[in-house]
Amino acid sequence: MADLTAPAASDHKPASGERAGRTSEPIWDIIELLFFAYRDFVTEPDDVLAKFGFGRAHHRVLHFVNRNPGMKVAELLDILKITKQSLGRVLKQLVDQGYVVQKEGANDRRQRLLYVTAKGESLAMKLAGLQTARVAHALAELGPNAHEAARRFLVTLIDPDNRDGVLRFIARADRARRQRS
């Protein structure tokens, strides 16, 4: 690790005076570390999911429904940024196999609000546990403000357009979960 941090930190040409990042040297390390980190971040869940006959797409649906019980299909589509046909395929499997249920909306009966079953929650929490263990291990290795630093970094990486929506989603899910527990 020491091998890398020293040269890369000293190596970095100051960004000042470079317009729009157009001519500047690429920030290779972060670009590549994002690839490697994300790659390793999803492999453990993938392995577990494979035993259930599920894939990464199922994981995403299950995760967000578990986090936001009663969410609308349209909200989920907006988060995942996929078509309803793609969602429909995996959602149908999750429903058929008893991981997710859909309930008619109370106000708007066109809506099919999404909820995880006990079985679904169990799997969602198992997968979240794997990823949490990895993140917790990383944050523990770093300083006490690492969580805050990581969050801020990741947030600013998100498209400014989506940013507020993402933060609202997370805040809302946190609130709801706090009330239930």
Add this chain to the structure above:
Amino acid sequence: MADLTAPAASDHKPASGERAGRTSEPIWDIIELLFFAYRDFVTEPDDVLAKFGFGRAHHRVLHFVNRNPGMKVAELLDILKITKQSLGRVLKQLVDQGYVVQKEGANDRRQRLLYVTAKGESLAMKLAGLQTARVAHALAELGPNAHEAARRFLVTLIDPDNRDGVLRFIARADRARRQRS
């Protein structure tokens, strides 16, 4: 942002006394922000690649070959963690269309060392520029030590087994690039 950071920071139960992260509350925010950040991190490149008739798989190959000219096919497979059949498909297209060339190894004539052409470097740098602009913008919004903090966070997310190899790769590529420029 303030809406999120305050509750999430105060909300976090201390990890002490929880064995193996098994029973602890998942670290929802980082898990989800990684998803959203990565999702947005790849969309711009994806859009550019689509105009060339390429996909994300081509991007990865082009990126790593550009970063490490003369790398062996086996090294690339190890980085991407895909099968040689999967690699072969996209690599063939990149070679056929003049973005990558393969040269016989000087020492070991079985090797087909990989190099980008001028055309390939141009596209690779264009894509790296997009991602760099995003990262640079994020780091500029945060403090001066944000780059270091982000790097350390991402590194510790990587599997400990791969970690050294990844860091060696990045350091080697940095050295090589420094010599060329």
Add this chain to the structure above:
DNA sequence: CAGTTAGGTCAGCCATGTTGACATATTTCG
């Protein structure tokens, strides 16, 4: 009542991952 909205579905296509088997050239080693 007409139009919009929420959601579902069928059919087909594409990109990119997989396994398994096999081929060829080259290097390495007993």
Add this chain to the structure above:
DNA sequence: CGAAATATGTCAACATGGCTGACCTAACTG
């Protein structure tokens, strides 16, 4: 030297999870 290991390529078949386009029902809204 010759056998085995290595680096790479390739064929065939399959799975996952994106996509487009077309079309449907039920329910809400003005």
